[in-house]
Amino acid sequence: MQLDSKVPEGPLAEKWNKHKFDIKLVNPANKRKYDVIVVGTGLAGGAAAASLAELGYNVKAFCFQDSPRRAHSIAAQGGINAAKNYQNDGDSVFRLFYDTVKGGDYRSREANVHRLAEVSVNIIDQCVAQGVPFAREYGGLLDNRSFGGAQVSRTFYARGQTGQQLLLGAYSALSRQVDSGKVKMYTRSEMLDLVMVDGKARGIVVRNLINGEIESHSAHAVLLCTGGYGNVFFLSTNAMGSNATAAWRAHRKGALFANPCYTQIHPTCIPVSGGHQSKLTLMSESLRNDGRVWVPRTKELAEKVRSGQLKANDIKEADRDYYLETKYPAFGNLVPRDVASRNAKMACDDGRGVNKEGQAVFLDFRDAIKRDGKDLISAKYGNLFQMYHKITDENPYEVPMKIYPAVHYTMGGLWVDYNLMTTVPGCYALGEANFSDHGANRLGASALMQGLADGYFVIPYTIGDYLARMPYDKVATDHPEFKKAEQEVKDRIAKFVGKSEGTKTVDEFHKELGKIMWEYCGMARNTEGLTKAKKMIQELRADFHKNVKVSGGDKEFNQTLEKVMRVADFMELGELMVDDALNRSESCGGHFREESQTDEGEAKRKDDEFSYVAAWEYKGENQQAELHKEALEFENVKLTQRSYK
Amino acid sequence: MNLTLQIWRQNKPDINNNGNYQNGEGKMTEYKVADISPDMSFLEMLDELNEDLLKKGDDPVAFDHDCREGICGMCSLYINGQPHGPESGTTACQLHMRSFKDGDTIYIEPWRAKAFPVVKDLVVNRSSFDRIMQAGGYVSVNTGVTVDANEIPVAKTIADEAFNMAACIGCGACVAACKNASAMLFVSAKVSQLSxxxxxxxxxxxxxxxxxxxxxxxxxxxxxxxxxxxxxxxxDIPLSSIARMNREYFEAKITSNNV
Structure with a gap:
């Protein structure tokens, strides 16, 4: 299979404009003849559904939650980047582009990233016009902050709830279109398969989660805006329902899956405490602006902290190892996420972790409070301190926080071309569900930017190019292909329903899968571990299909059934992530291969061998996936080794 | 901690497949949970119960939840007579078991309101909230037809107050708490933000x-x-938002642009 990225010719800065002119348009009067399905109602899906309906297309939007407003974009805290240069500090579209490609460790497509930087400025205009209450200065103009180690202040924010406010903006635009009759909204509906007719995506099969009915929906194009797959790890900062099923089902129908091993492990999360934990909570990384990361200098001291004989505040200055400040004097505690995470792991692997489980480091505000006063620290981080206090029952104004890295975001996803189309004609992937813009590592405040860029400003143009070539004819849902897909879904469900004799619960299997992934395909990976993990996942999957215990029936509200279907797909995706990690024997971004490091223990890329997108083709159940490569060419940025010393 | 739980179990939905009300025939049912850590969240305690039920071959308790960090608004438990339980400014997913004592009996019910029909056990249908938003909870602006963001200056005090109103997560606790099952706080938060x-x-x-x-x-x-x-x-959406909506409403009725 030849992967054609369809990146337009011409100078980088003119590609998108030129492309918008070159692609075909659908006449305004003809748009109403086309139906578009949008799966997922987060930033990408909500924005796309609203924008396409405004243009005149008939949109059907689907979400598994009880309301489109609950999509997991809502939980994003920090902010959204845009190259507005309102602060007059030297930002520009080109700088945002450059930072994003560099931050992604040179594993993303230049043209896509430049387009993202270009439309970033429109996103802010759009959101403000919708009534999104961004932070403002006293003069009434928008405020910005620096985020994630960026050297300019380009991040727009709404307290610590930027994702919520942006999502509610998209939700309001979507609600308006539902009111106008251009969007038909299906809540508590989960996509379980993609339907192909004559080689094109022509619809989906969903399960109505309230009554369990299997329903088919037909359209001229299908947009998957279904988020990332971080929940493969069981424990992550994702919502409990976040899943990969829609994307995985499309993958099984021919959509290549790109760079599945690129996962982002966020350094500042509340550590795991005990086996009952269901999810991990992220603390905004803005905390690292003032907090100092440290562990005790020796294992012996750490052991005393773990057993409760010694309190953090009683440890003398000389016995504290501020390892980030020592190792990276230029960036200190503000090193990028992957570097901060890896170093926390190294300190804990070294036996110097500070909670009962030995899987935590300190994030200490003692010196900041001494310097700036409690009031100022409270004004900056009050809500985060309160959240931490509530969860852990420890007061961070008095004792250092304990933090540990957690799975947060997945840069990999369905392979898409410049138009955001997957390798299945008519099937698009937007937002975190695609692989397109973040390379091997995503910068802070860039996820919201990409979701909204794809939904508001890219797909409304690029989908026209495809639809303009499509006949208006609709495919009826009693077409044999729909019936076949429905039957496949029913058969899949039937395999799980009534497995009340199973020996282990879905969660138990999911936790085991998570442990394998975290241990061998987490913050550091090597050939031996990955090889072992592949076999372990295969065995676990076989055991899962044989022994998982499911209660209740299929024609009813059944949360166990919902879960088992999702975990079944995670069991397959997990193996592909391991395959990809095994193939990529270089380190880059969030993917650290122990065999490929510099003398100082930093990630070492192998640009000659691995400057490509790894796109995997599904070859059948329990068959080895096939690798395809899209070469990455860099004409506008210079590849360098990232250094934060 | 060892606890006794009294949980509302309801197998049949309040609304049948034809859209009509039916008697869901729910009732409070007693369960025991043991060895609960005070560091667990309330929902993790329910997870433990459900794992036990599942292993015994019983039907787990259905309840809504998703983000588990207090922002998605999905969780909706009426705990000991209070929406989201005893702590103020806290959703059920952020409530921890250290708020309870060993030996306690905890009563868990769904939101109760005619406009929130029960789907199963503790799960209710809140689509009525979506329909209220569809009736006007937006600014009519199409994608792309906008001016530069800084062409619309907003005084910081106004922007901050608008944010306070926009913080609503649409969970429906206000309705569950109200003896009249009124949705005024929810509606007034959005009306306030946009006015x-x-x-x-x-x-x-x-x-x-x-x-x-x-x-x-x-x-x-x-x-x-x-x-x-x-x-x-x-x-913590303040009651003053309802006062603001009432003013907006009276003014609109007196000077309405609609005939």
């Missing part, structure tokens, strides 16, 4: 009229200013 901001001014009259009309049509009760909604709101 405070310059972007929302053009449609402010029509918006409040339509949203209030939809609220009434959904079967939510009237407001009698008892303030339980605001006291129980996990995001």
């Amino acid at each position: 405070l901001l310059p972007q929302g001014k053009a449609e402010r009259k029509k918006r409040v009229e339509r949203m209030v009309a939809q609220m009434d049509e959904e079967g939510f009760g009237a407001c009698t200013n008892t303030g339980a909604c605001s006291a129980e709101c996990p995001k």
Whole structure:
């Protein structure tokens, strides 16, 4: 299979404009003849559904939650980047582009990233016009902050709830279109398969989660805006329902899956405490602006902290190892996420972790409070301190926080071309569900930017190019292909329903899968571990299909059934992530291969061998996936080794 | 900790497949849970119960949840007579077991309101909230037809107040807390946000009229200013937002642009 990225010719800065002119348009009067399905109602899906309906297309939007407003974009805290240069500090579209490609460790497509930087400025205009209450200065103009180690202040924010406010903006635009009759909204509906007719995506099969009915929906194009797959790890900062099923089902129908091993492990999360934990909570990384990361200098001291004989505040200055400040004097505690995470792991692997489980480091505000006063620290981080206090029952104004890295975001996803189309004609992937813009590592405040860029400003143009070539004819849902897909879904469900004799619960299997992934395909990976993990996942999957215990029936509200279907797909995706990690024997971004490091223990890329997108083709159940490569060419940025010393 | 749970179990939905009310035949059922860590969240305690039930071959308790960090608004448990339980400014997912004592009996029910019919056990249908938002909880602006963001200056005090209103997570605790099952706090939060901001001014009259009309049509009760909604709101939406909506509503009715 030849992967054609369809990146337009011409100078980088003119590609998108030129492309918008070159692609075909659908006449305004003809748009109403086309139906578009949008799966997922987060930033990408909500924005796309609203924008396409405004243009005149008939949109059907689907979400598994009880309301489109609950999509997991809502939980994003920090902010959204845009190259507005309102602060007059030297930002520009080109700088945002450059930072994003560099931050992604040179594993993303230049043209896509430049387009993202270009439309970033429109996103802010759009959101403000919708009534999104961004932070403002006293003069009434928008405020910005620096985020994630960026050297300019380009991040727009709404307290610590930027994702919520942006999502509610998209939700309001979507609600308006539902009111106008251009969007038909299906809540508590989960996509379980993609339907192909004559080689094109022509619809989906969903399960109505309230009554369990299997329903088919037909359209001229299908947009998957279904988020990332971080929940493969069981424990992550994702919502409990976040899943990969829609994307995985499309993958099984021919959509290549790109760079599945690129996962982002966020350094500042509340550590795991005990086996009952269901999810991990992220603390905004803005905390690292003032907090100092440290562990005790020796294992012996750490052991005393773990057993409760010694309190953090009683440890003398000389016995504290501020390892980030020592190792990276230029960036200190503000090193990028992957570097901060890896170093926390190294300190804990070294036996110097500070909670009962030995899987935590300190994030200490003692010196900041001494310097700036409690009031100022409270004004900056009050809500985060309160959240931490509530969860852990420890007061961070008095004792250092304990933090540990957690799975947060997945840069990999369905392979898409410049138009955001997957390798299945008519099937698009937007937002975190695609692989397109973040390379091997995503910068802070860039996820919201990409979701909204794809939904508001890219797909409304690029989908026209495809639809303009499509006949208006609709495919009826009693077409044999729909019936076949429905039957496949029913058969899949039937395999799980009534497995009340199973020996282990879905969660138990999911936790085991998570442990394998975290241990061998987490913050550091090597050939031996990955090889072992592949076999372990295969065995676990076989055991899962044989022994998982499911209660209740299929024609009813059944949360166990919902879960088992999702975990079944995670069991397959997990193996592909391991395959990809095994193939990529270089380190880059969030993917650290122990065999490929510099003398100082930093990630070492192998640009000659691995400057490509790894796109995997599904070859059948329990068959080895096939690798395809899209070469990455860099004409506008210079590849360098990232250094934060 | 060892606890006794009294949980509302309801197998049949309040609304049948034809859209009509039926008797869901629910009842409170007793369960015991043992060895609960005070560091667990309330929902993790329910996870433990469900794992036990599943292993015994019983039907797990259905309850809504998703983000588990207090922002998605999905969780909706009425715990010991209070929406989201005993802690103020906290959703059920952020409630921890250290708020309870060993040996306690905890009563867990769904939101109770005619406009929130029960789907199963503790799960209710809150689509009525979506329909209220569809009736006007937006600024009518198409993608792309916008001016530069800084062409619309907003005084910081106004922007901050608009944010306070926009913090609503749409969970429905206000309705569950209200003896009349009124949705005034929810509706007033959105009306307030958009009538405070310059972007929302053009449609402010029509918006409040339509949203209030939809609220009434959904079967939510009237407001009698008892303030339980605001006291129980996990995001501390103030009662003053209802006063603001009432002013907006009267003004709209007197000077309406709609005939």
